[in-house]
Amino acid sequence: MNARTHPVPEQFDDPVQQREAATLGMWAFLATEILFFGVLFAGYTLCRVRFPEAFAEASRHTDMLLGTIETAVLLTSSCAVALSVREVQLGGRRLATALLGVTALLGISFLVMHGFEYYAEYQEGLIPSIHYTQQGVYAHGMAIFYCLYYFITGFHSIHVTIGVVLMGVMGWRTWHGAFDQDYHTPLELTALYWHLVDIVWIFVYPVIYLVGRAG
């Protein structure tokens, strides 16, 4: 489908109205995502109030260096996809496709690094109900921390995976000239989704990796 012949669906009057509807719809969806992840963050907050020491202790068992690198990777990927949208808006195609490829690769590298983290935690006995070997007064509180950690990062990784697939699709469509200055809404919406996944991680980083590092 060529961007220039992209028809406006019959319920809309013109392309401007169509874009308004699409972006508003996407943002409403992102608001639901905020609350979807929000439950886990709220659960984390309420549980941390009950087990402050255990949460600090558990957080010290996470891999701060890897966590920091993962954060940097996601932030960079966000910039890459933002630049890709910009490039399409300015009429570019090759560079835009390349930037989407970079985004997807950064996303994949994030997932791989996270896989290594999970594996290390498995060996250390930090996965409740699968392999959990922690003992002592903090064992229960740490188990709750790790449950929340796996739920949050698990759901986040699912979102990253979806994002990588979408980046692939968008890259393919961009390469084949589906988008131009006038019509690029799907690309724009995919970028919004990717940024939101990034924002979730921005909050994961301090609450999972940085608690009790100084003590």
Add this chain to the structure above:
Amino acid sequence: MSTVELPLPRSYLEEGFGLRSWLLTHDHKRIGVLYGLGITFFFFLGGLAAALIRWELVTPAGDLLSAETYNKAFTFHGVVMVWFFLIPSIPSTLGNFLLPLMIGARDVAFPRLNLFSWYLYMVGGIFTLACLLLGGVDTGWTFYTPFSTMFSNSHVLMAVVGVFIVGFSSIFTGLNFIVTIHTLRAPGMTWMRLPLFVWAMYAVALVMVLATPVLAMTLSLIGLERLFGVGIFDPALGGDPVLFQHFFWFYSHPAVYIMILPAMGLVSELITHGARRRIFGYKFMVYAIIGIAVVGFLVWGHHMFVAGQSMYASIVFSILSFIIAVPSAIKVFNWTATLYKGDISFDAPMLYALGFVGLFMLGGLTGLFLAATALDVNLTDTYFVVAHFHYIMVGGAVMAYLGGIHYWWPKITGRMYSEAWARFAAILMFFGFNLTFFPQYILGVEGMPRRYHEYLPQFQVWNVLSSAGATILGVAYLLPLLYLAWSLRHGARAGPNPWDATGLEWQTASPPPPHNFDVTPTVTEGPYAYRR
């Protein structure tokens, strides 16, 4: 455009007759009808479970159903009625059908998403039915932990998956409505000219979009806890069951407003038409709708006064729960003021609407009893609570839904129903309903707990009355099914505006053409431009 003279616009019903033309349709009107079929099916299924419950409770001994089967019956009744009937009832059927018509649009903003959400609804329904066939679930519709995660031996996962899926159906419907109302209003249709039903749809869409993801994640957590035996919600493992209740009611209390807000909007349409007057205090009605939707998010803790929640939090939630009575009261006063000096006609939709106002008031006022922390300790988990929320959900939402179905029946089908039968059913329903649920208030005050299949002999009189009322109510619900179905073939043909009502939906043909309007209408005045 085309030089060939087009024949008269066909109606949306004649656009295609095959199954494919329905199952792959993008037309909001057809999707509304599909939803209508789905929720009618689930309504009678849930009603069957209610019949079992009332039948069991005729005698004090638990003789008809075992305790376990009884638990499964009321759980099934709750799950089906809440998620597969009440929540999609007005928004997904009448809302889908009417919203674009009322704002002068050709369709909703995302027609494919609209169809997708119907499929999600059906898939969620299939999971719930499968759960029933496999042996059911016994946790109550609230899935309270740790029972649901650690102890229940029934098919909790299956039920949770079903509800999770249907949750996304309502998220997508809500999203579609928000975008449609924001972007697709006809020229001149300013925000303060929107019919109150559209405002109610907007408010309900906000609640759906902001609350349902919380339910989705909470149910996922139940599933994960059950699968892996971990314990965020399990006190034995250091977890906190009250945390689950916080999350659950963060969704499920606003969910009550998902059920009642559309009913309120709808009744505003019925009452203005029935009294042939402009609504009294349009702006206050709008603010009250939005106020209820927003404050409705801040009151969830009143479900947890005896659950171990901090007493200070309980006080806050109690005060907020009293506050939400204010906008609800404003609406009741404004409906009453609208009736004042009106040309009131007691046709069927109006009877349903008036029934709604009365029953909603009783349900709302008893809600204040339960919002008072001290009194609530006495009344928690008694039949008083059961009666209270049935007055809101059945007396309120279902009455309004049926009133709306009657009012817009000529628009949807192009046929008139039998007015005499409709009035008879409405009155029978009102009496049957009160006979069923008013005794439950008394039972609750006398201390009969809910969710048991046996009870003390002194409660039998009221229980027999309640079961007798339920039988009448059941008949009253079957009647519309019969005479409305009859009207599909034998009813008189309806013109575009059989009621002489205002509103854009009455300006187009009945049933409307596929794209609603031949010419996009231009709006020049506010809603309800009746005689005075």
Add this chain to the structure above:
Amino acid sequence: MNARPQRTHKSGPRPPSLGSNLWTLLALLVLLGLSAGSALLRLGPFNTVANLGIAVIKALLVLTIFMRLKTDNALLRIVASVGFAWLAVMIALGLADVLTRTPLLPPW
């Protein structure tokens, strides 16, 4: 047919400059470094404050620049804020319970 005139200007807000995107990335990475560094200092409760504060700034940067809330439709800013506001309500009222709960001893 259509009552509204067709509007055909280029869709969307004007793209932000290359520089602003790159500066934003740089700022995000610097903030990430600050966040990691401050976590290693012994600041007591201010560790949490600093970490969350930095996370909020980072999120705002992504929202305004990368997601273009700064230049796009005001309605979108409202939608985004509502999402976060509702989450704040959930956490605040939930905390109101957990922070003021009196421990109830089991009767056994």
